[in-house]
Amino acid sequence: MDSAYASAPGVDPRYQRALRLMQREGNEAAAYSLLRAAADDGDGMSxxxxxxxxxxxxxVRRNLKEGNRLLRLAADENIASACSDLAVSYYRGWGIRQSYNEAARYYLRAFLLGDVAAAEWIEKLxxxxxxxxxPRTVAREFGRLQAARGL
Known part of the structure; x- marks a missing residue:
């Protein structure tokens, strides 16, 4: 969980509490319960x-398919880390059908959302x-983000 994000304005207090529980007590059960409730209400970081x-x-039991489904939901909420992780899944084919187009799309989105490390992965890809x-995959992603920003 991202402690830098936790102090940002507008962060769901349940995410903040879950982070504190994990950092101070290692209380996974209580943290999971808070995260699940916040996630069910649509909090992207949760x-x-x-x-x-x-x-x-x-x-929880490892489940790549469900994990990737949730990464996609978080990416749709413009969570840069989710975009990067989803790009890795697509690039490697981990629990999802391998797609270099989708990997490029999500690495680019991560970069445009502020994940500067994604630039290196875009270059390598x-x-x-x-x-x-x-090329249309990349063009569509630029268009999507411009539209979201009202440009």
């Missing part, structure tokens, strides 16, 4: 946290797999 728990088998990526 959805992302539950997704990572599912992907790694933390407290285009260098090694560039011929397998449709």
């Amino acid at each position: 959805i992302y946290a539950i997704a990572t728990w599912l992907l790694h088998g933390t407290y 285009f260098y090694w797999e560039g011929t397998k990526i449709a």
Whole structure:
């Protein structure tokens, strides 16, 4: 869970409490309960946290398919870390059908949302797999984000 995000304005207090429970007490059961409730109400960071728990088998049984489904939901809420993690899943084919187009799309979204480390992965992806990526995939992602910003 992202402690830098937890102090940002507008963060769901249940996410903040879950983070404190994990950091101070390691109380996974209570933290999961808070995260689940916030995720059920649509909190993007809580959805992302539950997704990572599912992907790694933390407290819950490992479930790549469900973890990736939740990553997609969090990515739709513009959570940069969720976009990066989903890009990795698509690139590697972890619990999801491998797609270099989708990997490029989500790495680009992560970068445009402020994840500067995603730039290195975009470069590597285009260098090694560039011929397998449709330029329209990248163009659509730029268009989506411009529309979301009202440009």
